[in-house]
Amino acid sequence: MEKDKKIKLGISIGDLNGIGSEIILKTFEDSRMLEFCTPIIFGSVKTMSFFKKHFESSINFHGINHTDEIVDGKVNIVNVWKENVNINFGEEDLKIGEYSIKSLEAATNALKDNAIDVLVTAPIHKHNIQSDSFKFPGHTNYLAEKLGGKTLMFMITDTLKVGLLTDHVPVKDVSSQITAELINEKINIVYKSLVEDFGIRKPKIAVLGINPHAGDNGVIGEEDDKILRPTLEAIKDKMVYGPYSADSFFGSGNYKNFDAIIASYHDQGLIPFKTITFGHGVNYTAGLSKIRTSPDHGTAFEIAGKGEADNGSFKEAVFKAIEIFNSRQEYDEYSKNPLKKAPKRLEKQTRPRDK
Template identity: 70%
Template sequence: MKYEENIIVGISIGDLNGIGGEIILKTFEDTMFLELCTPVIFASAKTMNFYKSHFKSTINFHNINSLSHLVHGKVNVFNCWNEPVKIEFGKEDIKIGEYAIKSLRAATEALKNEAINVLVTAPINKYNIQSDEFKFPGHTDFLAQELEGESLMFMVTENLRVGLLTDHVPVKDVVEHISEQLIIKKIHTIYDSLKKDFRISKPKIAVLGINPHTGDNGVIGKEDDEVLRPTLKKIKDEGKLVFGPYAADSFFGSNNYKNFDAVVATYHDQGLIPFKTLSFGQGVNYTAGLNRIRTSPDHGTAYEIAGKGLADAGSFKEAIYTAIQIYRNRFDYESLTSNPLKKMRK
């Protein structure tokens, strides 16, 4: 990792019929962002000019066909395609899904090659991206294949971080996915991310139970007693500050989450419902554990308001701030660990 004063933020365009184009425009109409980073939108000049005209934006794009030609202080658009695309806001369209994947693949390749420093992904439609060439339930699984490391869906905001043991898994299959190996792997990933990416030297992590009331001593399921508790004890014995399992129904309402640096939920809705209730519009989806940095807003394509100028860019802006801060934190951490003398001088 190299230090960049002006961090290059790659942006995949997402679903063209959703709100991605609008929230990107609204973000970079604030010129302050051009002092924080150099944005590169992976789409096409024709597509971005369509959005500019539709939303009456004042942004002047700098169009490039090579990332070596990007210009700091400008909103760069890297041409992933040249043909015109028919954009119909709010419509689910397989063809539009193909363009979302073209953008994502190009941006991911640039991230792997360090032509960009971080990646921020605009929302996709998980249905219309599916094809013989792309069979992933979302960004996280695709990036886990393309990048090095152990990926983890980590929802973060200023006062709350929620990691998932299982993410896009049907509820009926959750229990069969949870094992000692998975629990250890995911908690270690969260622990390392808290240290490297969020500069927390001794992270405190809470883990939510699998069953209601953490099983009530086996009355409502045995998984908490037979799998979760013994595994958490092993992790504690390593010296990590890991606590639980806690009953999920009262954990957030009692504000107990404020006592920890991160919370581990066992499945998607157990973690994301309270997270989005407490932080919606300001939350960020961070793919922790990989050798590159990727964030996204905490919402989807929002077809119901697409094209109407009503989209809130708050979460997308936070995704950019978070990616930049994590990049800087990780650089500092790697600098200190590779040069112990720096740490001593601090």
């Protein structure tokens, strides 16, 4: 990337009846954000103008019809649709779900074609998006199919990173899905991401047990002893430790001793993560050749349209996408020429403070 070129940051608009558009507006009302990236919202000038008026936003848009019309220093909106859309804040609406998918598909295609450098996704409603043509449980599975590669839901902050062996899987199916192959796959994704995306040269990884007390030597389930322990023992050269009993791992502060933690299932990892970091955490899809982040919350229908949404996690998702992009550039540069001094990364203290 040329030195004077801003990172092109694509944004899918999410569920229009939720808080997605509000947190996008609040983030880019601060013109200092344009010093870090060029935002490209995939949606509609008409729709975003409705939100601008509703929330009395001071933001200015640059409407375009194609990504080759993107202008640095502007908040660009690609017109994915041009018709008026009926917005009813807080309501579940399958028609609104269709617009979520139109935005996501257009943004993903732009990412795949290198028209944008990174993608930040506003929250979608998992029920509203289901249709005959879209049968994915969420962003992660869709992006894995469209962009290729094995993926991992990686919840991240500067000081805490939690990956999942299984993500949007019913609890009753968790143990049957955890195999030695899956464990190896997810650990390899976490390890590679820590090195390439976060600049941690010798990462230390903890893995949480599947059952309470990591099975208690088979008293509370055999999966930890028969599947998890032998698999971890075989790859201990990667500084992978566990399985640890999940109930005390975070409360004891043990998580601070590791660069990343891998939980066996969704709530085992996300409950402590969100308890510790809520409002500042980011959902990152590790394992893709492209970079995608999102806030760590959902559509928040209960407060949609009221102007009460906190954009902290969305803004953090923007910065994390930029930082990971820069880290990958730096890693690639070092790989080609280990003796060459890498460019200084975007440091957190250079970010604009909230007004």
